[in-house]
Amino acid sequence: MDFTLSEDQTAIVDLAARILGDRCSPEALVEVEAGGDRFDPGLWRLLADADLLGLCLPEVDGGGGFGVLEATLLCQEVGRTAAPVPLWSTLMLGALPVARHGSPALRADLLPRVAAGELVLTAALAEAGGSRPPAAPTTTAERADDGTWRLTGAKHQVHSAHLAAGTTGGAGATVGGTGVAVRMLVPATTGDPASRGSVTVFVVDPSADEVTVEPQVGPDLEPVSTVRLEGVVVGADAVVGEVGGGAAVVDTIVALGVAGICARQAGTCDAALRIAAAFTSERKQFGSPIATFQAVAHRLADAYIDTEGIRLTSLAAAWALDEGVPAEEALAVAKVWACDAGQRVVHGCQHVHGGIGVDTDYPLHRFFRAAKAAEHILGTVHPHLVDLGSRLVAEAPS
Numbered sequence: 001m002d003f004t005l006s007e008d009q010t011a012i013v014d015l016a017a018r019i020l021g022d023r024c025s026p027e028a029l030v031e032v033e034a035g036g037d038r039f040d041p042g043l044w045r046l047l048a049d050a051d052l053l054g055l056c057l058p059e060v061d062g063g064g065g066f067g068v069l070e071a072t073l074l075c076q077e078v079g080r081t082a083a084p085v086p087l088w089s090t091l092m093l094g095a096l097p098v099a100r101h102g103s104p105a106l107r108a109d110l111l112p113r114v115a116a117g118e119l120v121l122t123a124a125l126a127e128a129g130g131s132r133p134p135a136a137p138t139t140t141a142e143r144a145d146d147g148t149w150r151l152t153g154a155k156h157q158v159h160s161a162h163l164a165a166g167t168t169g170g171a172g173a174t175v176g177g178t179g180v181a182v183r184m185l186v187p188a189t190t191g192d193p194a195s196r197g198s199v200t201v202f203v204v205d206p207s208a209d210e211v212t213v214e215p216q217v218g219p220d221l222e223p224v225s226t227v228r229l230e231g232v233v234v235g236a237d238a239v240v241g242e243v244g245g246g247a248a249v250v251d252t253i254v255a256l257g258v259a260g261i262c263a264r265q266a267g268t269c270d271a272a273l274r275i276a277a278a279f280t281s282e283r284k285q286f287g288s289p290i291a292t293f294q295a296v297a298h299r300l301a302d303a304y305i306d307t308e309g310i311r312l313t314s315l316a317a318a319w320a321l322d323e324g325v326p327a328e329e330a331l332a333v334a335k336v337w338a339c340d341a342g343q344r345v346v347h348g349c350q351h352v353h354g355g356i357g358v359d360t361d362y363p364l365h366r367f368f369r370a371a372k373a374a375e376h377i378l379g380t381v382h383p384h385l386v387d388l389g390s391r392l393v394a395e396a397p398s
Helices: 007-023 026-033 041-049 068-081 087-101 104-115 246-282 294-323 328-358 363-376 381-395
Strands: 119-123 140-143 149-159 181-189 199-204 211-217 223-234
Touching (some): 068 087, 068 246, 068 294, 087 181, 087 246, 140 181, 149 181, 149 199, 181 246, 199 223, 199 246, 246 363, 294 328, 328 381
Antiparallel strands (some): 211 223
């Protein structure tokens, strides 16, 4: 399998790296983080103006016609720069699933606004504090006689929902005065909870009166929210896919979300490794850079190998999703590498820094926190190892 990037893919990476790099200096990130929202509307607008937000959406919906692999490359650059933009949630949890499953009317309503930088998307999957979406949500949706639906329930660890109006950092119907709206994809039970065909996914406005968004703080100090739906009414046109067909939509959201978070982790680890390499090349002991010491060199060499493992397994998963071949095993492998190897990388980078590595104001700590947060998004290493083990058992000769 050849993972050499094409000319177009290389150009996409270079453009994203230039825009994000210019805007995400350590000083600029500190300023954005002090605002609480962890969102840079100016950078979001720059990405839209460069056509990077619509790049991976279908051409018929106003996009550039690229695919999942290119979307994960963008996620990787966001991880490498710690960019304060909701690109992962918007593309991987929202726009690409809508592009695959949404009706023509729903796609026409949402996707051009995503490409224009006017709309942030996310998905509200976890319930009761779990990181993985339940097969049968406790959130319910009841259909009224006029065809509308009334949703009731609670979702946890919802990314980007805090940007909606009426929540911390929100202002009227806009985010930071830029006119950006927020929509969530919400799975709910619409029939017999014991049946996989009872799940339906709806598009919900988190700024609606019947929705309460409670912003909290994740391991990386990024806002994640508990979202409470208190009988919020949505129209029949808010259904993603078919009524009762939500399980397939959720599978798509999770698969794309895992691919994107693994790619983002690859960028995070690469950034941490570069900081450590620069530090150990400049820091001297006994008249020599500590990078020349065998123990330090070996530690960073192991971190480099792990970083490459995360990058390559994430590319393999994205390629499988793009090609339409079974991707479940590749996704599980990628998430195991992102969780397990990701922690080895950032801990190793902290270690070679000595005492300065625990300074929360030092840029490395930002990537350490990001790697820890990515480990817990859409399942930690353990459930994915169980998935892989079950597959090996099923494939073993009797």
